Amino acid sequence: MKLFMAALLTETNTFSPLPTGRAGFFGERYHRADASREPPAWGNIALIEWRSMAEAHGIAVHESLCAQAQPGGITVRAIYEELRDTILADLYAAGPVDIVLLNLHGAMVAEGYEDCEGDLVARVRAITGPDTIIGVELDLHCSLTETLRAASNLIVIYKEYPHTDIADRARDLFDLALRAARREIRPVIAYRPLRMVNMWLTPFQPTRGLVDDMLAEEGREGILSLSFAHGFPWGDVPEVAAQMVAIADGDIAIAQAAAERYAQRIWAMREQTARHFDTVDAAIDAAYAADGTTVVAETSDNAGGGAPADCTAFLERMVARGIKDAAIAMFWDPIAVQFCFDAGEGARLQLRIGGKCGAMSGDPLDLLVTIHKLSDNHKQRGLSGGIAEVGRAAWVEHNGIHIILGSLRQQVFSPDMFEALGCTLADKRLVVVKSSQHFYAAFEPIAQQIRYAAAPIGIMREFAAIPLTRIATPWWPKTPDPWA
Numbered sequence: 001m002k003l004f005m006a007a008l009l010t011e012t013n014t015f016s017p018l019p020t021g022r023a024g025f026f027g028e029r030y031h032r033a034d035a036s037r038e039p040p041a042w043g044n045i046a047l048i049e050w051r052s053m054a055e056a057h058g059i060a061v062h063e064s065l066c067a068q069a070q071p072g073g074i075t076v077r078a079i080y081e082e083l084r085d086t087i088l089a090d091l092y093a094a095g096p097v098d099i100v101l102l103n104l105h106g107a108m109v110a111e112g113y114e115d116c117e118g119d120l121v122a123r124v125r126a127i128t129g130p131d132t133i134i135g136v137e138l139d140l141h142c143s144l145t146e147t148l149r150a151a152s153n154l155i156v157i158y159k160e161y162p163h164t165d166i167a168d169r170a171r172d173l174f175d176l177a178l179r180a181a182r183r184e185i186r187p188v189i190a191y192r193p194l195r196m197v198n199m200w201l202t203p204f205q206p207t208r209g210l211v212d213d214m215l216a217e218e219g220r221e222g223i224l225s226l227s228f229a230h231g232f233p234w235g236d237v238p239e240v241a242a243q244m245v246a247i248a249d250g251d252i253a254i255a256q257a258a259a260e261r262y263a264q265r266i267w268a269m270r271e272q273t274a275r276h277f278d279t280v281d282a283a284i285d286a287a288y289a290a291d292g293t294t295v296v297a298e299t300s301d302n303a304g305g306g307a308p309a310d311c312t313a314f315l316e317r318m319v320a321r322g323i324k325d326a327a328i329a330m331f332w333d334p335i336a337v338q339f340c341f342d343a344g345e346g347a348r349l350q351l352r353i354g355g356k357c358g359a360m361s362g363d364p365l366d367l368l369v370t371i372h373k374l375s376d377n378h379k380q381r382g383l384s385g386g387i388a389e390v391g392r393a394a395w396v397e398h399n400g401i402h403i404i405l406g407s408l409r410q411q412v413f414s415p416d417m418f419e420a421l422g423c424t425l426a427d428k429r430l431v432v433v434k435s436s437q438h439f440y441a442a443f444e445p446i447a448q449q450i451r452y453a454a455a456p457i458g459i460m461r462e463f464a465a466i467p468l469t470r471i472a473t474p475w476w477p478k479t480p481d482p483w484a
């Protein structure tokens with residue numbers, strides 16, 4: 001038996017000013033044919049699992065590229081086509097294969113391609129013919145199009161946000177694909193659109209219970225797999241809204257009934273799962289009203305959602321209010337980092353921070369800072385046990401406010417972002433992280449309270465107000481009952 005596998009991932013915020021091009025995909029994390037033998041980062045986590053499982057079953061592995069760009073704006077057309085055509089050429093060269101497994105994001109938009117994943121998988125199907133089992137693993141912030149659905153035999157989506165289960169879902173997908181290739185099962189898939197645009201956080205009820213029930217139901221009474229595609233609210237594409245996915249063994253009625261049951265449940269819990277965000281000042285007030293360390297997510301400047309990660313809106317209020325014992329990370333500001341390296345550790349200088357990328361960044365801040373620590377190769381623990389590179393980085397301080405600056409655009413995943421540079425957190429009252437939710441798993445143990453805040457600039461957090469133009473149906477929360 002032969003397996004072909006590849007990984008191509010980015011999440012496109014169509015409102016972001018950042019072009020996603022060659023440097024985004026072809027950096028140090030680009031690998032051709034050997035990403036599964038590298039340490040886990042993000043895109044290769046599934047490839048590592050698939051290679052290990054295939055080798056355990058004596059299946060020959062043909063591995064193509066692993067390319068992953070930090071979420072940003074629309075991908076440059078020629079770059080998408082080059083990556084796609086490399087995968088297709090590798091597949092063609094591999095000859096007939098029994099199984100194709102692809103680790104994709106599901107919300108990638110390129111110039112001329114509103115649905116990169118659908119385009120890629122349809123071309124893969126055209127090469128393999130109808131008998132090859134094609135399985136796709138997706139981030140739950142994905143858009144499921146008819147093109148993608150028609151070309152795939154299996155779609156398995158992360159269940160957890162933060163995404164702590166990338167490897168688990170990769171193993172689920174491999175197992176189903178192998179059984180399907182051996183004709184032990186016959187997967188049939190039901191899709192149920194939800195007409196909802198939201199972000200659901202899986203550590204918290206009632207979403208936690210929903211995910212636990214999905215996991216418990218898999219493998220029972222004809223259900224092979226259940227996935228909840230949350231959608232990505234800042235991708236202005238027709239299939240931006242959430243969908244429920246149910247895969248059954250041979251009986252589409254079983255799949256449809258399960259998808260319907262979960263869809264009804266997600267709709268019924270809409271008011272409990274609707275997101276509400278603190279203003280910046282309310283989050284600061286809450287932190288200093290409480291004991292211990294308060295961690296605040298600056299969700300409106302999350303690089304993982306395509307934001308620049310150099311927005312000054314939160315820091316500007318921290319400085320204006322004169323708060324102490326506070327820390328904030330990470331500003332993507334290679335120029336400020338360069339100035340810090342030029343000045344050296346221990347130096348005091350007037351430093352211009354942030355505000356460099358466009359309207360989502362706000363205005364730059366000019367602060368008198370002390371440079372505490374420099375690192376040539378700063379890292380943090382990332383998703384599902386992977387390592388996330390921050391590049392050259394600096395820890396600076398302005399009047400009791402500790403600021404981390406980095407040179408590779410990245411959201412904050414773990415306290416390493418501060419503490420690997422020596423910036424302690426246990427003695428801080430307020431720790432601000434530019435992230436929406438992936439910070440949660442690693443910060444929860446050290447936080448007395450966790451709050452979610454949004455500034456008036458950056459990624460728009462009022463879902464009802466996102467100016468979506470491509471969606472054809474009404475959607476909640478913009479329309480209170482989109483099914484009426």
Ligand SMILES: [Zn+2]
Binds near residue numbers: 141163
């Ligand atoms: Zn995601």
